[in-house]
Amino acid sequence: MISDEREVLIERVVTAHRSRDPFDALKPEPAFYDLDEAGRREAYARTVQTRLLEAALDEAGLSSTGRAVLARIAHG
Amino acid sequence: MDLDVHLEAIVAGDVQAFARWVAGAEPAVRGHLLRFASEVDVEIVVQEALLRAWQLAPKVERDHRGNCLLRFTLRAAHNLAIDELRRRQREVLRSPNDAELPIDPVEPDPLLRRAVEECQQALPRNPARALAARCEAHGLESDEQIAERIGMKLNTLLKNFGRARRFLLECLERRGIRLGGELSA
Secondary structure, three states: OOHHHHHHHHHHHHOOOOOEOOOOOEOOOHHHHHOOHHHHHHHHHHHHHHHHHHHHHOOOOOOHHHHHHHHHHHOO | OOHHHHHHHHHOOOHHHHHHHHHHHHHHHHHHOHHHOOOOOHHHHHHHHHHHHHHHHHHOOOOOOOOHHHHHHHHHHHHHHHHHHHHOOOOOOOOOOHHHOOOOOOOOOHHHHHHHHHHHHOOOHHHHHHHHHHHHHOOOOOHHHHHHHHOOOHHHHHHHHHHHHHHHHHHHHHOOOOOOHHHOO
């Protein structure tokens, strides 16, 4: 896999957005399965850093993960 | 720090109290799932586990050790991750007992917040746009939707977001702040 393609796949996994199945359960990001094990661990590490940055920039200290969960609660 | 200070209000249905709990608990939940990172999409497990914390908080048994809701959520996250593994017919891992669970909630850090904000102000234009757009999306928009909203090609958005994160991390490191470095692959 070329470096550019790998970078894009990793960044796709880093987002907190996940689509849902017909039973309202979150579906894994397809790009996750296109990465090898090292790529998945890299995506995890970048996600940890990204969520810390997001939380630091959010007035309530919430990352995009926290915001997504609260939105699910708000929308029932 | 005992995040159970929010538990009574959470049980009463106070979403703002739950938001404060999430802010402190999420890093611990994600950190607990490190061992699954190469097998399971950890993001969905974190979100589902946090949602269960909200739904099942009234049933959580309290004890003298504190962080009862967080410990419950760590166990839920572990079990959800194993469910994901089972779906993919991988090996089943035993559940940890409480003594093995790292309880490490985070507290708000105003100094970190100020440092990140100052670094953010120095971001080049396009990485700044990509970062702001994803933060505003709150995990509710796909990258395709975000790219369309700000008039950027999808791959350009993703690369700019990566540049923004690297820029911020390097800026923080110059200030002696290292974020999540111990987890790097």
